[in-house]
Amino acid sequence: xxxxxxxxxxxxxxxxxxxxxxxxxxxxxxxxxxxxxxxxxxxxxxxxxxxxxxxxxxxxxxxxxxxxxxxxxxxxxxxxxxxxxxxxxxxxxxxxxxxxxxxxxxxxxxxxxxxxxxxxxxxxxxxxxxxxxxxxxxxxxxxxxxxxxxxxxxxxxxxxxxxxxxxxxxxxxxxxxxxxxxxxxxxxxxxxxxxxxxxxxxxxxxxxxxxxxxxxxxxxxxxxxxxxxxxxxxxxxxxxxxxxxxxxxxxxxxxxxxxxxxxxxxxxxxxxxxxxxxxxxxxxxxxxxxxxxxxxxxxxxxxxxxxxxxxxxxxxxxxxxxxxxxxxxxxxxxxxxxxxxxxxxxxxxxxxxxxxxx
Ligand code: F6P
Numbered sequence: 001x002x003x004x005x006x007x008x009x010x011x012x013x014x015x016x017x018x019x020x021x022x023x024x025x026x027x028x029x030x031x032x033x034x035x036x037x038x039x040x041x042x043x044x045x046x047x048x049x050x051x052x053x054x055x056x057x058x059x060x061x062x063x064x065x066x067x068x069x070x071x072x073x074x075x076x077x078x079x080x081x082x083x084x085x086x087x088x089x090x091x092x093x094x095x096x097x098x099x100x101x102x103x104x105x106x107x108x109x110x111x112x113x114x115x116x117x118x119x120x121x122x123x124x125x126x127x128x129x130x131x132x133x134x135x136x137x138x139x140x141x142x143x144x145x146x147x148x149x150x151x152x153x154x155x156x157x158x159x160x161x162x163x164x165x166x167x168x169x170x171x172x173x174x175x176x177x178x179x180x181x182x183x184x185x186x187x188x189x190x191x192x193x194x195x196x197x198x199x200x201x202x203x204x205x206x207x208x209x210x211x212x213x214x215x216x217x218x219x220x221x222x223x224x225x226x227x228x229x230x231x232x233x234x235x236x237x238x239x240x241x242x243x244x245x246x247x248x249x250x251x252x253x254x255x256x257x258x259x260x261x262x263x264x265x266x267x268x269x270x271x272x273x274x275x276x277x278x279x280x281x282x283x284x285x286x287x288x289x290x291x292x293x294x295x296x297x298x299x300x301x302x303x304x305x306x307x308x309x310x311x312x313x314x315x316x317x318x319x320x321x322x323x324x325x326x327x328x329x330x331x332x333x334x335x336x337x338x339x340x341x342x343x344x345x346x347x348x349x350x351x352x353x354x355x356x357x358x
Contacts, residue, residue: 002027003035004308005051005098005106008068009042009075009114013135013147013285015293016109017062017069022301023107023131024059030309037101042110043075043117046094047084051101063298066150066288068109077113080120091124098126105308109133111145112336115316119329122314129307130316130329131300135285137184140335141327142318146300149292151178151284152188158280159193163226170223171274172214172266176259178284180232183339185284190228190354191345197225197355199262201232202339203346204239205357207265213355214266227266233258299324 004027008016027034036054039045052070062069075090083089098106098121105127108118111134122128132139135151155177166173175195177186183200190198197213199205214225238246255261259277267275289297296319303317303324315326339346346356 001033001035002031002104002308003037003102005037005039005046005101005103006070007039007042007045007106007108007110008070008072008133009108009110009117010072010133011074011111011135011285012066012068012072013133014066014150014287014289015146015297016072016133017065017067018289018294018297019109019131019133019146019301019304020069020107021059021062022298023304024056024301026302026305027308028056030305037103038070039097041071041073042114043090043094044073045070046097046106047075047088047090048093049097049100051097063294064288066286074113075117077116077120080117091120094121095124095126103127105129105313107131107304111136112139112334115139115329116333118316119314119333122329127311127313128329129304129313130332131304132316132318132332135185136179136182138182138337139316139332140337141316141332142320142337144296144319146289146293146297147285148184149296150287150290151185152192153290154284154287155185155189155280156192158278158283159189159195159226159228162278163194166224166226166276169274171276172225172227172263172270173276173278174227174229174259174263174266175278175280176229176231176257177280179230181336181338183230183233186228186230186233187339187343187345187349191349193226193228195226195228195354197227197229197357198349199227199229199233199357200339201230201234203341203356203358204234204236206236207262207269207357209355209357210262210266211269214270227262229259229262231257231259 137148
């Protein structure tokens with residue numbers, strides 16, 4: 001009987017469970033009975049040999065369930081060769097666990113850092129298959145990751161809820177969405193939620209442009225405004241600084257996050273206006289997968305199982321040009337998929353009058 005390891009790594013998302021379900025159902029149907037070793041809390045489980053031997057049946061009923069039944073944690077790639085606090089060498093320990101259990105394959109459901117580690121394990125000789133998870137949609141090589149669509153839905157719902165109260169009270173709302181380095185959630189939720197201004201990490205903003213949009217709305221008789229900002233958005237002034245200095249300035253910022261700084265600037269500029277901040281925060285990773293993610297996860301799971309049957313290891317399952325396929329892990333590992341400022345959706349949003357603060 002084939003022995004399969006599986007783990008979920010990094011920040012969670014809504015579609016980890018349905019993707020595991022897809023893999024396991026696919027394996028069962030293609031190969032018959034399989035033994036599953038579910039590693040607990042991501043790579044930590046592989047390092048410490050902390051796992052659950054599971055029956056395929058245990059992955060049934062997970063299609064609509066958010067979170068991860070295996071638990072997750074972050075084991076940062078940049079410290080992969082630094083021993084754990086208790087002195088364990090991480091990579092050799094992971095290889096040891098894999099070999100001790102005599103696994104035929106390890107499935108890694110994770111984002112960028114986790115996939116880099118997966119590729120490293122493949123280079124070390126393990127049979128590894130990657131599945132692209134993250135609400136941020138920033139994994140290079142795939143048009144979409146599982147979790148992204150559900151996160152957009154949550155963020156859009158948050159904007160919808162704010163929209164009505166902003167309108168009732170004639171307030172300016174600054175809504176901060178997740179995305180430190182990339183602005184995919186912000187872009188899509190911003191457009192879906194009817195934002196007036198969308199600020200992304202990839203397009204440094206100028207507050208004068210934000211004011212211009214607020215004033216334009218006022219002239220039109222619209223006394224409220226919705227500004228959706230990614231947590232990693234930066235001003236043009238900050239963008240000009242060398243990386244180290246920029247990081248320093250951000251660390252020293254006297255606000256809990258960027259939305260508060262932007263709200264303060266707007267309040268100072270228009271003292272009689274009522275300006276408020278709203279943060280959907282981790283709700284964007286929570287709740288259950290939406291219909292799109294359930295389908296995508298099922299398709300990714302099926303592809304993951306097919307790769308195993310074909311003994312096609314060292315691959316990352318991806319979605320490209322409306323098709324599920326797989327690419328060599330090295331094509332994606334270590335690269336981020338940023339929002340291109342020339343992206344068609346941005347151009348269309350600008351045509352509709354949405355400001356990106358540039
Ligand atoms: O990895 C996705 C992500 O949701 C980012 O968008 C966000 O910045 C980060 O995780 C938050 O991480 P944590 O769970 O450590 O607060």
